[in-house]
Amino acid sequence: MTRQGTFKRRIRARMTKTGERYGAARRVLIEQASDGRRTWVAEPELSDESVRAATGRGWDEWCDIIDTWPGHTGGHTAIAAHLQEEHGVDGWWAQSVTVGYERITGLRLRYQQPDGTFSAGKSRTVVADTALLRELLLDDTDRADLFPGLDTELRSPPTSKVIRIAIGPGTAQIALDTQADGRVKVSIAHERLTSSEEVERWKDYWSEWLAAIDGS
Numbered sequence: 001m002t003r004q005g006t007f008k009r010r011i012r013a014r015m016t017k018t019g020e021r022y023g024a025a026r027r028v029l030i031e032q033a034s035d036g037r038r039t040w041v042a043e044p045e046l047s048d049e050s051v052r053a054a055t056g057r058g059w060d061e062w063c064d065i066i067d068t069w070p071g072h073t074g075g076h077t078a079i080a081a082h083l084q085e086e087h088g089v090d091g092w093w094a095q096s097v098t099v100g101y102e103r104i105t106g107l108r109l110r111y112q113q114p115d116g117t118f119s120a121g122k123s124r125t126v127v128a129d130t131a132l133l134r135e136l137l138l139d140d141t142d143r144a145d146l147f148p149g150l151d152t153e154l155r156s157p158p159t160s161k162v163i164r165i166a167i168g169p170g171t172a173q174i175a176l177d178t179q180a181d182g183r184v185k186v187s188i189a190h191e192r193l194t195s196s197e198e199v200e201r202w203k204d205y206w207s208e209w210l211a212a213i214d215g216s
Contacts (some may be wrong), residue, residue, distance in 0.1 A: 007171060013041045013106035016196075038063060041169070044100030051100065054093055059092035059100060066101050068124065076102065076114040092197075110200040113191070120199040122206035123187040129183045130176050133213070137163050137174060179192055186210060 010124055014025040029039050038060050044051075050057045055067070065087070069125035076098055083094040095174045102108035111118045136142040138158050147167060155171060163174045170192035188210075190202050205207045 004129065006012030010039070010041050010106035013109060015104075017042065026156055037144055038104070042103045042105045042108075044103045046100060047095060051097065055097065059104060062097050063101050063104055066098075067105075076162075100206045109196055111193075111196055117191065118193040118199045120190040120193060120202040120206065121188065122203055122210060123185060124207075124210040124214065125179060125183050125185045126210060128184050128186075128213060128215055133184065134163070134176055135185075137165065147209075167199060170202075186213075 010029060011022060011025045014020065014029065015022060018025065033074070033132040034153075040059075044059060049103060051062070057124045058060075066079055066082075067087075071082060079101065080094045082095055083110070084091065089097060093152040099108065103110075109116075109118075111120065113119055136146055138154060140154070143152050143154070143165070150167055153166040154164070156162065156167050161175070165172050165174065165192075168192055173189045173191065175187040177187070179185055188206050188208065193199055193202065
């Protein structure tokens with residue numbers, strides 16, 4: 001991707017975030033660039049202090065380093081590998097710095113994954129029987145009762161620890177962990193969504209669903 005293409009993506013990302021028209025968003029980014037300040041299209045998930053403590057550099061420094069590397073247009077995997085191989089950043093932090101760079105420069109929107117799709121996550125500790133809830137999720141008829149009005153399909157073997165279910169526009173991974181007090185923590189990762197708007201809708205759905213199955 002050319003620098004011009006990257007800049008256009010930053011403009012569109014700002015338009016999505018602020019509601020500005022193309023010309024207005026472009027003008028703001030140009031003005032900010034002329035002030036010598038790096039424009040952050042979106043905030044990274046980790047603070048500048050935490051990334052500096054772990055890697056020795058803050059966000060602006062890492063963004064400058066990545067931008068000046070000729071291979072930075074090669075995508076997420078290439079950048080993360082470069083950080084590991086050339087700058088000695090360990091695997092998890094190389095991924096985190098790459099995601100932060102993508103967020104700051106507008107290459108990745110909120111909730112967006114490296115492949116361009118989006119993921120919604122929700123979890124809650126509920127009063128329920130872990131074994132029974134698992135059986136309900138695995139059985140086609142019972143699962144229809146758990147998700148009324150929605151078509152679902154089991155996408156994982158019955159013995160899998162994490163249950164994968166096709167639902168709506170994506171696939172939900174549901175993990176059940178029994179807690180010391182007998183309750184069960186239900187963790188949901190709804191993947192392969194197509195937009196950040198879908199993420200918000202499904203986060204609301206899963207919040208309501210978790211509240212509905214809570215027997216407390």
